[in-house]
Each structure stands twice: as structure tokens, then as C-alpha cells.
Amino acid sequence: MKTILIAAATSLALAAAPAAAFAGDKDHGKGKYASHSKAHKQAYKQAKHADKQARKMWRQGERLPAxxxxxRYYVAEPARYSLAPAPYGYQYVRVDDQIYLAQTQTGLISQVISSLLR
Incomplete structure (x- = not known):
């Protein structure tokens, strides 16, 4: 009878040990890769959001996102598109097939040039 009780107690203790080891683990045993997966999901969501923003067409008086x-988005040679040089403090910004004349400090759009790229 004692051997059966000792065997049952031993097997119960061995079964409970791994569960206790993971009790404080927030990643549930996934280790260092769990945070990598979270970062990957967050980066994917941000990229998806940026893609939606790129398809947006802004109007005069609105602000382009920083x-x-x-x-990267500045039009390097405005003359190539038959545009006059940008005034001081402004740049031509190309987003998708749109060109905007925007203030470099605030992103405020002063002119939308859309027919040049079609």
C-alpha cells in the first residue's frame, strides 16, 4: 500500500513541475519569439495603414503627413514636369500619381498638380 501511495505522489509531483515552471511565463513557453511575433504583427498593421494613406488624395488646404x-518624396527636378521652381519654404511632393506643392515645415498643401503624370 505504501508503494502505491509513494508512486502516486511521485507521479503527481513530476506532472505538476512543468506546469509550475510555465506559470510565470507570459509567453506561455514561446520564449523570445513571442515578442518578435508581436513586433511583426504591429509592423504589418503600420504598413497596411501607411498603404491606405498613400492612396488618399489630399486637397488644397489640407496637410500632408510628415x-x-x-x-524621398520631393520632386528633384520640377522642370522635368514643366513646373516652376518651388518658392522658398515649399517643395513639390510626389505621392503616388499626384504632385503637391507643400510647405516643408507644416505640410500644408498650397497647390495640387494632378494632370501632369497621366
């Missing part, structure tokens, strides 16, 4: 007020 993402687009960077060298």
Missing part, C-alpha cells in the same frame, strides 16, 4: 515631407 512621412511625405522628406527627401
Amino acid at each position: 512621412t511625405y515631407i522628406t527627401q
Whole structure:
């Protein structure tokens, strides 16, 4: 009888040990890759949101997001599109098939040039 009780107690203790090890683990045993997965999902959501923004067509008086007020989106050679040089403090910004004349400090759109790229 004692051997049966000892065997039952031992097997119960061995079964409870792994469960106790993961009790404080927020990732439920996934380790370092759980946070990587969360970061990947968050980056995907941000990229999806940025893609929706890129398809938006802004109007005069609206502000372009700061993402687009960077060298990457500036029109390097306005003359190529038959545009006059941008005034001081302004840049021509190309987003998809639209060109906007926007203030570099605020992103405020002063002119929308859409027919040049079609």
C-alpha cells in the first residue's frame, strides 16, 4: 500500500513541475519569439495603414503627413514636369500619381498638380 501511495505522489509531483515552471511565463513557453511575433504583427498593421494613406488624395488646404515631407518624396527636378521652381519654404511632393506643392515645415498643401503624370 505504501508503494502505491509513494508512486502516486511521485507521479503527481513530476506532472505538476512543468506546469509550475510555465506559470510565470507570459509567453506561455514561446520564449523570445513571442515578442518578435508581436513586433511583426504591429509592423504589418503600420504598413497596411501607411498603404491606405498613400492612396488618399489630399486637397488644397489640407496637410500632408510628415512621412511625405522628406527627401524621398520631393520632386528633384520640377522642370522635368514643366513646373516652376518651388518658392522658398515649399517643395513639390510626389505621392503616388499626384504632385503637391507643400510647405516643408507644416505640410500644408498650397497647390495640387494632378494632370501632369497621366
